[in-house]
Amino acid sequence: MLPFQRVTIIGMGLIGSSLARAVKAQMPGVLLRVSDGSPDVCERVRELGLADEVCDQPATAVIDAEHVVLAVPVGAMAGVLAEIAGDMAPGAVISDVGSVKESVLKAMTAAMPSHVHIVPGHPVAGTERSGPDAGFASLFDGRWCILTPEDVGSAATAQVAAFWERLGAKVEMMEAAHHDRVLAVTSHLPHLIAYSIVGTASDLESVTRSEVIKFSAGGFRDFTRIAASDPVMWRDVFLNNKDAVLEVLGRFTEDLVALQRAIRWEDGDTLEALFTRTRAIRRSIIDEGQDTDAEDFGRPHDGGAA
Amino acid sequence: MLPFQRVTIIGMGLIGSSLARAVKAQMPGVLLRVSDGSPDVCERVRELGLADEVCDQPATAVIDAEHVVLAVPVGAMAGVLAEIAGDMAPGAVISDVGSVKESVLKAMTAAMPSHVHIVPGHPVAGTERSGPDAGFASLFDGRWCILTPEDVGSAATAQVAAFWERLGAKVEMMEAAHHDRVLAVTSHLPHLIAYSIVGTASDLESVTRSEVIKFSAGGFRDFTRIAASDPVMWRDVFLNNKDAVLEVLGRFTEDLVALQRAIRWEDGDTLEALFTRTRAIRRSIIDEGQDTDAEDFGRPHDGGAA
Numbered sequence: 001m002l003p004f005q006r007v008t009i010i011g012m013g014l015i016g017s018s019l020a021r022a023v024k025a026q027m028p029g030v031l032l033r034v035s036d037g038s039p040d041v042c043e044r045v046r047e048l049g050l051a052d053e054v055c056d057q058p059a060t061a062v063i064d065a066e067h068v069v070l071a072v073p074v075g076a077m078a079g080v081l082a083e084i085a086g087d088m089a090p091g092a093v094i095s096d097v098g099s100v101k102e103s104v105l106k107a108m109t110a111a112m113p114s115h116v117h118i119v120p121g122h123p124v125a126g127t128e129r130s131g132p133d134a135g136f137a138s139l140f141d142g143r144w145c146i147l148t149p150e151d152v153g154s155a156a157t158a159q160v161a162a163f164w165e166r167l168g169a170k171v172e173m174m175e176a177a178h179h180d181r182v183l184a185v186t187s188h189l190p191h192l193i194a195y196s197i198v199g200t201a202s203d204l205e206s207v208t209r210s211e212v213i214k215f216s217a218g219g220f221r222d223f224t225r226i227a228a229s230d231p232v233m234w235r236d237v238f239l240n241n242k243d244a245v246l247e248v249l250g251r252f253t254e255d256l257v258a259l260q261r262a263i264r265w266e267d268g269d270t271l272e273a274l275f276t277r278t279r280a281i282r283r284s285i286i287d288e289g290q291d292t293d294a295e296d297f298g299r300p301h302d303g304g305a306a
Numbered sequence: 307m308l309p310f311q312r313v314t315i316i317g318m319g320l321i322g323s324s325l326a327r328a329v330k331a332q333m334p335g336v337l338l339r340v341s342d343g344s345p346d347v348c349e350r351v352r353e354l355g356l357a358d359e360v361c362d363q364p365a366t367a368v369i370d371a372e373h374v375v376l377a378v379p380v381g382a383m384a385g386v387l388a389e390i391a392g393d394m395a396p397g398a399v400i401s402d403v404g405s406v407k408e409s410v411l412k413a414m415t416a417a418m419p420s421h422v423h424i425v426p427g428h429p430v431a432g433t434e435r436s437g438p439d440a441g442f443a444s445l446f447d448g449r450w451c452i453l454t455p456e457d458v459g460s461a462a463t464a465q466v467a468a469f470w471e472r473l474g475a476k477v478e479m480m481e482a483a484h485h486d487r488v489l490a491v492t493s494h495l496p497h498l499i500a501y502s503i504v505g506t507a508s509d510l511e512s513v514t515r516s517e518v519i520k521f522s523a524g525g526f527r528d529f530t531r532i533a534a535s536d537p538v539m540w541r542d543v544f545l546n547n548k549d550a551v552l553e554v555l556g557r558f559t560e561d562l563v564a565l566q567r568a569i570r571w572e573d574g575d576t577l578e579a580l581f582t583r584t585r586a587i588r589r590s591i592i593d594e595g596q597d598t599d600a601e602d603f604g605r606p607h608d609g610g611a612a
Contacts, residue, residue, distance in 0.1 A: 075574075099524075124524045127601040128588070134601070143523055172520075182513050185506075187524025192565060193499060194525070198584040200561045201491050204554070211488050213590045214478075217449055218405070218430045218493025219500070219532050221597040226525050228588035231581035238569045238577055249566055252506045253559070259502055260555055263544045268381075271544055275537035278504040282434070282534035284519045291527040295433040295440070297603035 002027055003162040004093075008065035010058045010080055012036040012045045013230070014126060015097045016071030017135030020050040022167045025137040035061040036132075037072070044132050059087045067163065069121075070096040075236035077104055081111035090115040093156045097123055099183060099233075100240040101148040101176040117156030119149040122179065123169055124187070128228040141168035142289060148176040184244035188237055189252060191226050192245065195234070198227040308333055309468040310399075314371035316364045316386055318342040318351045319536070320432060321403045322377030323441030326356040328473040331443040341367040342438075343378070343386075350438050365393045373469065375427075376402035381542035383410050387417035396421040399462045403429055405489060405539075406546040407454040407482040423462030425455040428485065429475055430493070434534040447474035448595060454482040490550035494543055495558060497532050498551065501540070504533040 007023055007030050009016050016034070023030055034051040035058040036042050046054045055061035062068050062084045072080055077098060088094065094116050098104045101120050108118045125143040127134065145164040149157045152173045161171040174182070201212045201220060212220065238245055262270040286293045313329055313336050315322050322340070329338055340357040341364045342348050352360045361367035368374050368390045378386055383404060394400065400422050404410045407426050414424045431449040433440065451470040455463045458479045467477040480488070507518045507526060518526065544551055568576040591597045598604050 124521050126524075129601050144521055146521070182517050182521055183524055185510060185513050186518055186521040186526040189507075190503065190525035190529055192569075193503060193562070194528075195581055195584050196562045196565055197496065197499060197558055198587050199580050200554070200558045201495075202583070202587055203561075204491060204557065207488050207491050209587075209590075212492055213587070213594050213596065215430050215450055215452070215488055215492040216591050216596050218432075218489055219496035220492040221591050222500075222528055222532055223496055224584070224588040224591055224597070225603060226528055227581075227584040229581075231578050231585070234581050235574050235578040239572055239574055242569055242572070245569060246566065248506070248510070249562075249569075251510065252503055253562070253566075255506045255509075256499070256502045256555075256559070259498060260552065260559075263548055263551060263555075266545055266548070268541050268545055272537050272541040274505050275501055275533075275535075275540050277508070278501050278530070278533040279537070281504050281508055281515075281519070282530040284515075285522050285527050285530055288519050290519065290522050291530070292605050295435050297531060297605055299598050299603055 002029055003159045003166065004030065004067040006031045006033070006065050006067070008033045008035070008061045008068045009051075009071055010035050010061065010068065010084070011071035012041050012050070012132045013071065013233075014130050014134045015123070015139075017045065017050055017132040018137065018139040019069060019071060019097065019167075020045075021135055021137035022140055024050070026166050026168070033061045033065065037076075041132055048132060050132065058084050062087050062092070064089055065092055067093045067095065067160070070094070070098070073233045073236040074098045074100045074104060074240045078107045078111065081107055085111045085113060088113065088116045091117070093117045093119055093160060095119045095121045095160055097121060099187065099237045101146075101179040103240040105148060105150070105176045117154065119147055119157050119160040120176065121148070121160060121164070122146045122183070123164065126229075128225050130230040138168070140164065143169055144172055145169040146172050146174050146179050148174055148179050180241050180244045184241055184248045188241055188245050189248050191229060191234055192238065192249065193252070194223040194227040197223050308335055309465045309472065310336065310373040312337045312339070312371050312373070314339045314341070314367045314374045315357075315377055316341050316367065316374065316390070317377035318347050318356070318438045319377065320436050320440045321429070321445075323351065323356055323438040324443065324445040325375060325377060325403070325473075327441055327443035328446055330356070332472050332474070339367045339371065343382070347438055354438060356438065364390050368393050368395075368398070370395055371398055373399045373401065373466070376400070376404070379539045379542040380404045380406045380410060380546045384413045384417065387413055391417050391419060394419065394422045397423070399423045399425055399466060401425045401427045401466050403427060405493060405543050407452075407485040409546040411454060411456070411482045423460065425453055425463050425466040426482065427454070427466060427470070428452045428489070429470065432535075434531050436536040444474070446470065449475055450478055451475040452478050452480050452485050454480055454485050486547050486550045490547055490554045494547055494551050495554050497535060497540055498544065498555065499558070500529040500533040503529050
């Protein structure tokens with residue numbers, strides 16, 4: 001049985017368009033309506049044939065929907081919620097795919113009428129690409145989807161969990177605030193650091209930008225992938241998960257300063273001890289199926305030149 | 307014509323064993339002798355059949371060699387140089403593959419007799435794996451190899467350049483001190499930061515290590531690859547390129563603190579401007595053939611679970 005018969009997705013970027021493709025691939029019986037704030041994106045989604053109906057207005061797309069999923073940047077959620085609140089069907093479930101959960105839960109609770117069930121969600125999946133052409137149906141396959149509803153035992157929560165499982169995801173329940181602390185470490189801080197180092201490297205006087213690009217295979221290029229992620233989405237993540245990000249960033253800076261000190265004082269033992277310890281984490285991530293076991297991420301052995 | 311008829315490689319880790327395989331693949335006429343400080347590694351290299359002769363002592367391996375390449379951690383170079391100095395043939399060329407060049411150039415100049423030509427080198431290539439089984443013949447294909455001889459116009463320099471070009475590498479000449487500044491940015495700082503963040507993430511109280519592993523697909527897993535690199539090799543890099551690393555680390559910390567401030571004061575424009583700028587660098591790296599154009603590094607779409 002389908003968890004939902006009528007699904008609406010608002011926002012047709014990488015995640016929203018992947019979700020549309022996944023729903024069509026795994027639940028072809030679903031009536032799928034989508035919408036996007038950009039007329040160009042709506043047009044492209046029509047050309048790609050990603051949904052049964054592409055609506056120019058989000059409010060039109062949610063009428064009669066049993067499950068509405070917001071796939072817009074976290075900072076745009078409140079605006080969309082205000083637009084659709086009056087048209088949500090009684091008993092409908094509102095959810096999302098945002099990378100921050102406490103602020104989204106608050107915005108949903110403030111905007112939605114009491115006859116709507118709120119089940120915020122976050123599939124931990126993505127690539128560095130953006131837009132409706134970047135999506136693909138298997139994006140959520142084998143990945144975790146974290147749900148952060150206030151009532152974990154509700155029928156609505158069970159339905160949303162079943163929905164993600166049909167798309168191949170593994171579902172985990174978490175308190176919104178805890179989600180935000182976990183993702184601050186596993187996603188937000190890594191992105192901030194990657195953006196920062198790529199900025200630093202392109203602004204030096206003693207080393208040219210063309211040298212940085214040329215010799216990037218020494219490690220730098222690994223950071224540039226996530227530093228190519230969507231700027232608006234990530235701006236909103238940092239603005240909406242400020243406290244947790246600042247906390248873990250403070251911790252990171254403290255540890256980095258300790259390493260700086262170890263280098264200055266030529267304390268090789270401290271360096272070697274840390275470098276040995278970090279190997280084990282990579283092994284665990286591979287054993288858990290959360291990354292490829294292929295060396296160099298499975299990049300082609302010639303470095304990938306086209 | 308072969309650049310060298312008799313080649314010796316000391317150190318049979320990832321780079322040394324890749325070099326041995328590449329020499330055998332691209333220059334089968336070369337007489338290849340190798341050596342390693344570990345008897346187990348020597349034994350394994352014999353089993354793998356990577357060279358014409360595997361010598362237990364490096365001094366034995368260099369007798370009659372026209373080209374000797376040191377592929378040991380930077381901190382082990384001086385010891386090996388002392389062992390082989392008395393047995394280097396007149397007119398022989400000594401080179402290496404170390405990630406730091408000024409300290410290696412100094413050590414070579416101090417240790418080698420005047421009848422030996424000194425051409426330090428650094429192929430900017432590698433994976434997170436270590437040891438003789440991790441090597442492969444195409445590692446240097448399409449990658450840059452930086453040479454830092456004092457005399458860039460010498461016959462010995464031309465021969466070493468020809469040697470690397472035969473293995474598929476592109477050769478660049480650079481002053482040793484400048485090499486160390488460039489690599490501090492493109493390789494050493496990224497490794498230091500990756501080691502540091504992986505350490506930070508595994509030591510938090512509010513987020514468990516198993517949560518970090520489980521939800522690492524949000525970005526963190528990208529950092530764990532290079533944080534799985536050889537601990538001793540990397541310890542030696544930081545001890546031997548201290549000044550350049552500390553300088554660029556200071557610059558990075560400054561930029562990161564500015565970002566921290568932008569988050570604290572909710573300055574979304576500053577964040578978005580940086581995040582937009584960094585996208586262009588990734589594009590340039592791909593256009594230059596220094597990384598794969600495939601999304602997510604070409605990882606399998608299911609995340610790579612075996």
